[in-house]
Amino acid sequence: MSNIKNGKGVIGWIDYRLPIFSTLQHTLIDYPTPRNLNYWWNFGSLAGIFLMIQIITGIVLAMHYTPSVEGAFASIEHIMRDVNYGWLIRYIHMNGASFFFIVVYIHIFRGLYYGSYKSPREVLWWLGLIILLLMMATAFMGYVLPWGQMSFWGATVITNLFSAVPVVGTAVVEWLWGGFAVDNALLNRFFALHYLFPFLIVGVVILHIVALHTHGSNNPLGIDRKGPQDSIPFHPYYTIKDLFGLSFVLTIFAAVVFYAPDFLGHPDNYIPADPLKTPAHIVPEWYFLPFYAILRAVPDKLGGVIAMISAILILFALPWLDTSKVRSATFRPIYKKFFWFLFIDVIILTWVGGSPAEGHFILIGQLATIYYFAHFIIFMPIIGIIETPKPLPNSISESVLNKPIKDGT
Amino acid sequence: MKNYYQIIKIFFISFILINAFLSNVFAAGSDAKITKMNFSFDGIFGVIDKASARRGLQVYNEICAGCHSLEHVSYRNLIDIGFSNEQVKEFASQFEVMAEPDSDGEISMRPAIPSDRFVSPYQNDNQAKAMNNGAIPPDLSLIIKARAGGASYFYSLLKGYEEAPEDKELSNGYYNIAYPGNVIAMPQPLYGDDVEYLDGTEASMEQEIVDLISFLAWTAQPELNDRKSMGFRVFLFLVFMTTVLFISYRKIWKKIKS
Numbered sequence A: 001m002s003n004i005k006n007g008k009g010v011i012g013w014i015d016y017r018l019p020i021f022s023t024l025q026h027t028l029i030d031y032p033t034p035r036n037l038n039y040w041w042n043f044g045s046l047a048g049i050f051l052m053i054q055i056i057t058g059i060v061l062a063m064h065y066t067p068s069v070e071g072a073f074a075s076i077e078h079i080m081r082d083v084n085y086g087w088l089i090r091y092i093h094m095n096g097a098s099f100f101f102i103v104v105y106i107h108i109f110r111g112l113y114y115g116s117y118k119s120p121r122e123v124l125w126w127l128g129l130i131i132l133l134l135m136m137a138t139a140f141m142g143y144v145l146p147w148g149q150m151s152f153w154g155a156t157v158i159t160n161l162f163s164a165v166p167v168v169g170t171a172v173v174e175w176l177w178g179g180f181a182v183d184n185a186l187l188n189r190f191f192a193l194h195y196l197f198p199f200l201i202v203g204v205v206i207l208h209i210v211a212l213h214t215h216g217s218n219n220p221l222g223i224d225r226k227g228p229q230d231s232i233p234f235h236p237y238y239t240i241k242d243l244f245g246l247s248f249v250l251t252i253f254a255a256v257v258f259y260a261p262d263f264l265g266h267p268d269n270y271i272p273a274d275p276l277k278t279p280a281h282i283v284p285e286w287y288f289l290p291f292y293a294i295l296r297a298v299p300d301k302l303g304g305v306i307a308m309i310s311a312i313l314i315l316f317a318l319p320w321l322d323t324s325k326v327r328s329a330t331f332r333p334i335y336k337k338f339f340w341f342l343f344i345d346v347i348i349l350t351w352v353g354g355s356p357a358e359g360h361f362i363l364i365g366q367l368a369t370i371y372y373f374a375h376f377i378i379f380m381p382i383i384g385i386i387e388t389p390k391p392l393p394n395s396i397s398e399s400v401l402n403k404p405i406k407d408g409t
Numbered sequence B: 001m002k003n004y005y006q007i008i009k010i011f012f013i014s015f016i017l018i019n020a021f022l023s024n025v026f027a028a029g030s031d032a033k034i035t036k037m038n039f040s041f042d043g044i045f046g047v048i049d050k051a052s053a054r055r056g057l058q059v060y061n062e063i064c065a066g067c068h069s070l071e072h073v074s075y076r077n078l079i080d081i082g083f084s085n086e087q088v089k090e091f092a093s094q095f096e097v098m099a100e101p102d103s104d105g106e107i108s109m110r111p112a113i114p115s116d117r118f119v120s121p122y123q124n125d126n127q128a129k130a131m132n133n134g135a136i137p138p139d140l141s142l143i144i145k146a147r148a149g150g151a152s153y154f155y156s157l158l159k160g161y162e163e164a165p166e167d168k169e170l171s172n173g174y175y176n177i178a179y180p181g182n183v184i185a186m187p188q189p190l191y192g193d194d195v196e197y198l199d200g201t202e203a204s205m206e207q208e209i210v211d212l213i214s215f216l217a218w219t220a221q222p223e224l225n226d227r228k229s230m231g232f233r234v235f236l237f238l239v240f241m242t243t244v245l246f247i248s249y250r251k252i253w254k255k256i257k258s
């Protein structure tokens, strides 16, 4: 490793001309990290691993998949039956998408709890949200590829949303379809884009990490580091911790892939697409359910679409909506409660999104939607002003080493 | 330690959540009665009962194949459930498929060979419709995975034919308590004495349905036995690796924590 710096040897020679090795050394080895990160900080690197898993399994699947209305469904069954370990590759890719979302949602809630979106990490937060939007587009298009009943009808419902756009709506939808119905043209372009988007995500992830390393990680106390005693090198401390976390999550992942591979999927997607037969309930994948609930909570189509998009866009404004100077919810008694209310609210939205839009579900969905927006637009700014935060510790090392905490902010 | 509890708590909540909404989404209409059953392939160590699957093939072939295709399965796949190459060849050769055009461009019929897919009873969907009062009998290759309730639904469906209540409108259909809506276009296919099993097993309604389920669970998930045995080894390995990494983590961090 010392060769990197003195320019000797092959690695040193290359690094002198293209500093990839010193960049890696900085990112994965030296990177000074707060010494008090808890397990919720494992989820960023986990997201990166799941992104890699999706890309690798996806490329293998693409080698055997046929993007055509006649061939798609049968080619998936060909992968499941005739390709060596094709079933394993496909089940990993299918469930990998779900785990990717679980991991990223936890990662986002971590950010919400510890105020990681506050100065100087706003751009880091925005890049994360762009990743989220790209992930959603990728997952949606991927789900269309097997061309089962839910693929087809999900694509129909979601692409039709664009018809809510005033004046040009119909034109936009036909442009998306490349025709007058969800058909071969759409399947082909979705395949092309589903292959492309993960690489865009890789690009944004690199920017995300550059932004992260500019000011370093936040930490559970939400206070800035005061000196070298507050940091430890990434390697070996966080490499081993991330590896342990990875192994733990992979164990759960393996249990799902091998013992309940279709648990998170929908049985209707094992029925080939039939444009003449609408399924009884059209439901998106579980990770879209909160947004689907918000979409359906508004009686007007255009209004629903706007509400659904705003549900994510509003997260971009958090650095301003949160008026508190204190980052970590640990020291914010009122915000901490509201954080958990929001979490429960999102669970309720998920549940409503997966239920038929009838009876009491309509009202529950509407109330939960109003609460979701109220949390960000009303409660967050107000809490920041009226709340008295608990006293912050003087420094990370002091708090970690359990020295008595003095008063003061 | 607080952290572990927190993480376990969240996983637990999420699990309940997932369960809650899945049962919500997939619960068939209240008019469909499904009996929850246990099968040989349930659970962590459950596998497909191959002898039963072979009998299931016989039931499928003698009763269901007249109406239902099995288009994702090839004859050669039957080797997986314990048939010999010879048996598969012989089984395949009773069906006819279209041959490649000969040198004059004429297309003739030839006996099927093991690499052919199961021959469909119909030329196309329109013929299927015409022969079944307008309803297309679905392909059965994936049927166990393609219905909410899976094998239990299938079991309940085949047992679900009953005398229709007076007020039920049954145009072109039959009354079935497990089918959503209770009116199905398929006439009752099984009565209990439908086949004479080649292996000497005595036929009964229960026996025939269970055998069909073994067979169709296999056609839907031919990888099931491999998947579970591989999964067990992978899982054990990962548990071991997680333990080792956890111990290393504690050891490396000792310097920092004190």
Ligand code: HEM
Binding pocket: A040, A041, A042, A043, A044, A045, A047, A048, A049, A051, A104, A107, A108, A111, A114, A116, A117, A121, A124, A125, A126, A127, A128, A129, A130, A131, A132, A201, A205, A208, A212, A216, A217, A218, A219
């Ligand atoms: C492909 C998806 C993503 C990858 C691979 C990824 C990767 C990472 C990594 C490796 C870290 C450092 C470790 C950590 O703090 O957990 C990190 C930090 C962070 N990420 Fe992400 N991320 C992804 C998506 C997102 C999304 C969707 C958001 C939120 C909108 C987000 C917001 C953040 C923030 C705010 C931090 C700094 C956390 C702190 O220091 O407190 N990330 N990300």
